[in-house]
Amino acid sequence: MFEEAKRKYLLEHGHARFCPKVALIDMDGVLFDSMPNHAKSWLKVLSDNGIVIEEKEAYMHEGRTGRGTIEILYRRFFHREPTDEEVQDLYYRKATLFDSLPEAKVMNGAKEALDAIRDFGMNRILVTGSGQKLLLGRIEKFFPGHFTTERMVTAFDVKQGKPFPEPYLKGLEKGNAQPFEAIVIENAPLGVQAAKAAGVFTVAVNTGPLDDQVLYDAGCDVLLHSMGELATSLPLIATPFSLKNDE
Numbered sequence: 376m377f378e379e380a381k382r383k384y385l386l387e388h389g390h391a392r393f394c395p396k397v398a399l400i401d402m403d404g405v406l407f408d409s410m411p412n413h414a415k416s417w418l419k420v421l422s423d424n425g426i427v428i429e430e431k432e433a434y435m436h437e438g439r440t441g442r443g444t445i446e447i448l449y450r451r452f453f454h455r456e457p458t459d460e461e462v463q464d465l466y467y468r469k470a471t472l473f474d475s476l477p478e479a480k481v482m483n484g485a486k487e488a489l490d491a492i493r494d495f496g497m498n499r500i501l502v503t504g505s506g507q508k509l510l511l512g513r514i515e516k517f518f519p520g521h522f523t524t525e526r527m528v529t530a531f532d533v534k535q536g537k538p539f540p541e542p543y544l545k546g547l548e549k550g551n552a553q554p555f556e557a558i559v560i561e562n563a564p565l566g567v568q569a570a571k572a573a574g575v576f577t578v579a580v581n582t583g584p585l586d587d588q589v590l591y592d593a594g595c596d597v598l599l600h601s602m603g604e605l606a607t608s609l610p611l612i613a614t615p616f617s618l619k620n621d622e
Contacts, residue, residue: 377608380596381616384576390555393576394615397550397557398492399543402503403437404562404582405602406489406518409479410437416473417444420465426452434583437563438504438537440530441466470506481517482582484603488560489521491609499526502546502559504537504566506530525549538568543575558613560605567593578612580605 381393404410414433421428426448436444442462449457457465492499501514501522506529514522528545535541547557554574561567562582570577571594579595580602581587590598597612599605605612 377597377611377614378616381576382618384596385555385616385618388554388574391619392615392617393555395497395556395558395576395613397498397500397547397552398613399500399502399546399550399557399559399570399575400489400492401438401559401561401563401566402501402514403505404482405560405580406482406485407479407513408482408582410434410562410583412473412476412479413437415476416469419472420469421448423468424465431584434585435564435589437583438561438565438569440504440533440536441469441506443536466506478513482602484601484606486518487606488602488609489518491606492613493521495609495613497613498550498552500546500550501527501529502542503528504530504542536569537563538565538572540569540572540574543570543573547573547575561595564589564593567595571595578605 385391385393400406403413414430417433418428418430445457445462445465449455489499499521526549528542528549530536532545533541543559547554550557557575559570559575559577560580561570561577562580564585567577567579567590577595579590579598581590581598581600587598599608
């Protein structure tokens with residue numbers, strides 16, 4: 376399964392070898408089970424602004440910057456761009472509501488997955504579309520030693536968030552790695568699209584309510600269903616592979 380996925384990746388991108396030394400890791404829905412709180416917060420503040428969407432759409436926007444989400448919805452519902460003041464006000468209210476909700480739990484298996492990545496000798500870079508300071512502040516508390524500020528890419532670091540490749544390209548820069556020297560761990564279709572646009576082997580971990588096909592359609596190379604499964608599969612996923620192996 377994994378060797379075939381690696382072979383297809385190399386042929387698709389024109390690389391001769393796959394030798395990951397860096398893992399670029401999303402946060403919401405991967406390290407923390409925070410997406411239900413994000414969805415609830417978005418639905419409430421958007422509804423208060425006359426924008427009514429289904430919960431599934433909130434998950435489909437996962438990974439996008441807050442500004443990007445607000446701009447898309449303003450165009451659809453009001454046929455105009457939001458003002459900077461409207462973006463700031465709406466996102467402030469969303470962040471405030473999010474922070475008032477019960478603290479999101481660590482995703483089951485996340486610690487074990489990070490330890491497996493570390494034990495395999497791979498660097499860890501956080502790549503998140505989030506600007507939620509509360510969640511970012513919890514990273515060191517719950518995952519000590521795995522990340523530093525210098526090894527994080529957040530909404531504050533990019534001009535074009537997911538699904539554009541900029542977040543993962545910046546992650547590659549921070550990890551001093553080429554695309555074939557990295558893997559991405561994502562749970563959201565926009566994040567998968569961003570990773571694929573950056574040319575990185577992408578492992579989708581479907582921890583939410585979306586159908587698997589949504590992540591396959593976004594372009595993931597491998598799909599798993601829990602962070603625990605990632606922890607046990609990591610040695611097989613991250614083992615170097617060369618097209619010469621097929622000879």
